[in-house]
Amino acid sequence: MSQKNQFAFRSTKAIGLVNASENFTKPAAFEEVDEIVRVSCYTPNGKYYAYASPNNVVIIDTGSGKTLRVLPAANVYELGFSPLGSILGTWERPGKEADGNPKQNMKIWNTDTGDLIFSFVQRNQTGWNLQYTVDEKLAARLVTNEIHFYDTANLGKPPVFKLRVEGMSDFALSPGRNHIVAVFVPERKGAPASVRTYSIPNFTRPLSQKTFFKADKVQFKWNALGTSLLVLTQTDVDKSNKNYYGETNLYLLGITGQFDSRVDLDREGPIHDVAWNTNSKEFGIVYGYMPAKTSIYDSRANVIHTLPLAPRNTLLFSPNSRYIMLAGFGNLQGSIDIFDRLNQMKKITTVEAANSTFCEFSPDSQFLLTAVTSPRLRVDNSIKIWHITGAPMFYEEFAELYQAFWRPSLLNVALVDDSQSASSLPSAPNAHESASKLSSKPAVKPTGAYRPPGARGQASTFSYKREELDVLSSNSASKLQATPRQRVVPGAAPVPEKNSKKNKSNNSQKAAPQQPPAEASDEKKIRSLCKKLRAIDDLKARLDKNEELEATQVKKVESEGKVLEELKALGWNPNA
Incomplete structure (x- = not known):
């Protein structure tokens, strides 16, 4: 049986399932959707597809396109399936019930029956969902200084195991067959940050551990077998001022504890x-x-x-x-x-x-x-x-x-x-x-990075290498980096390229103090506005991850059109 390629999309007021292996047609039983859809996702094994409308959540069979289940979950902003697709988690924005108690905005559903089996308060949208072992036997969630492990067959009951690590801020379950958990403790009161791995439920001693400084947050990256773990650390601020996004480092840990290393x-x-x-x-x-x-x-x-x-x-x-x-x-x-x-x-x-x-x-x-x-x-x-x-x-x-x-x-x-020899590449179908x-x-052709006039024609210095990352793609100031423009006054005689020594002497006595050319001023404005665009791009990237922004940050994103207009007025052309 060969794999049939299918992709999904979500637009303004529609979703779609498209069978790429069948001339990009939709599944036979798939019904068009004409309402606002906030989020959608597949199961990790590709069996189901779910989407959230304002009033409910719909689960679809991906093969036929047939609607299997409609869950009574309104105002859902996040969806996530368990590895085998038997459990669906939904997240709503935090709030209060009519009696003043916190709203249980995190809900766990049985996808086969449509029953609500577990609910609790989950205020943070980042890391909102439960994590599951690959066999779905255990589910885990982070509470203050603890990870609670639940038997997925009895999710409504108290946790079967608890791992307590003081100061813990993040964790990740291994995708391998062995039940392993990695936890992160950030720096605190001069003590270094640390990452530890434990075998569940043997929490007496960690399987492996690594301590390091310069780590405010981490990304855990397990290999598919769950035998090795990469830990990407990041600081919020680079104290050397060399990197706008903070300092990053990478560490490699084996779950047996026999190998751990910083990746140089x-x-x-x-x-x-x-x-x-x-x-x-x-x-x-x-x-x-x-x-x-x-x-x-x-x-x-x-x-x-x-x-x-x-x-x-x-x-x-x-x-x-x-x-x-x-x-x-x-x-x-x-x-x-x-x-x-x-x-x-x-x-x-x-x-x-x-x-x-x-x-x-x-x-x-x-x-x-x-x-x-x-x-x-x-x-x-x-x-x-x-x-x-x-x-x-x-x-x-x-x-x-x-x-x-x-x-x-x-x-x-x-x-x-x-070990096999390189075979020929597959040919493209129709x-x-x-x-x-x-x-x-x-x-689109790149135009090169912007450099101030005094640095042009020289090899890149350390301070300009970061700008080559940002401006190489945006094509900013591309025309300004060409030969310098000459200001022309209509009706005026052309300025001779060379003057006699007498003229130079007279001009030096009569000339008023020179002002910086308009081009240099324009270039400074373009550079400043391009910097604003990069900051707006960063905020938009956070919006893509559904992070909440402050009012001032939202206002900054909304100013993008105005910044672009100012750039165009200065002669900036992103497609030049």
Whole structure:
């Protein structure tokens, strides 16, 4: 049985399921939706798809498109399934009941029966959902200084285990068959931060632990087997003032406790992205000031491959572990490089997907889906699908698109055997008729980073390398970096290029103090406004993650149009 590719999308007042393997048609029993949908998601195994309308939550069978269940859950802002899809969690905004008691805004539903089986108060939207072991035997939630573990067969009853760690702020369950939990304790009163792993329910001694400074928050990245853990640490502020986004470091821990190490990087600058290969044997890091470096490491943090320097900040391994996608999103151009691991890391193709805010391999590793979504960008919202060879396959535009993603695999993905010789690449199937529009769109060309006049014509200094990351993609001040403009007064005689010594002497006596040229003033304004745009982009990225912003931050996002108008008035052209 072969995997059939399907993707879902959510736009202003519609959702869609599209069978990419069947000429991009919808499932036979799928009914069109004509109402506001706040959020949608697939089960991790791809069996069900759910979406939340203002009054209820609908669960759909992804194969047929038939509606299976309608849950009486109103005003839902978050949805999340358990690994096997038997449990659905919904999150509503915190509030109070009519009697003044806190509203139980977190609810757990049985997807087979539609019954509400558990509810509690969950104020924080970040990390709102329960975490589950891969076999769904245990569910876990974080409370003050404790993790409560529940038997999923009896979720309404008290927890069966509790792990107490003073000062704990985050945790992550392993995706492997062994029940392992990793916990993070940030720095406190001069004591270092720490990460520990425990075998559930043996909490007397940790399996492994690592202490370190410079860590206000972490991202846990388990490999697929749950045998190794990458910990990406970040500080809110870089005290050296070298990095606007704080300082980042990476640590590798084995769950047996026999190996732990800081991953040493040979290039100064931030860590942009970290990803495990699906074979669990290696991982990749994109790091350093632009152009960034990408290195592939084995399970003991030894470098085994290095990719060429490039303005890239996103790394993905294909589900079959053969291909590597390296891309530059956000403030970068949207160029996507695809490499073949079986063919000595040879680059297969480069795809230009400008302004993309999302990218994902199909479960069969043959296609890439890229999307431009709101509210990150409110123009050119679209879905684009490309074959692994770079051939365009599908294209659709939207007035406003909020989500687009592949259905997870219903089957176990077959990993490639690294010992086999490089086989030929699969040929692209017949493209959808809409792909012709995608192939005709011109590629956006980078123009280089902005530098002040005094620094032009010189090699990049340390202080300007960060700006090359931000401005390389936005094309800001591209025309101002060309030959200097000459102010022309209509009707005036042209100014001679050379004057006699006498004229120079007379002019030096009569000339008034010179004012800075208007071009330099314009460049300063453009640089300042571009900095505002980057700050707005950061806030919009937080909105994409459903983070709540302060009123002043919301006002700043709303000023984007005005900032763009000011830039255009100064001659700035993002498409130049």
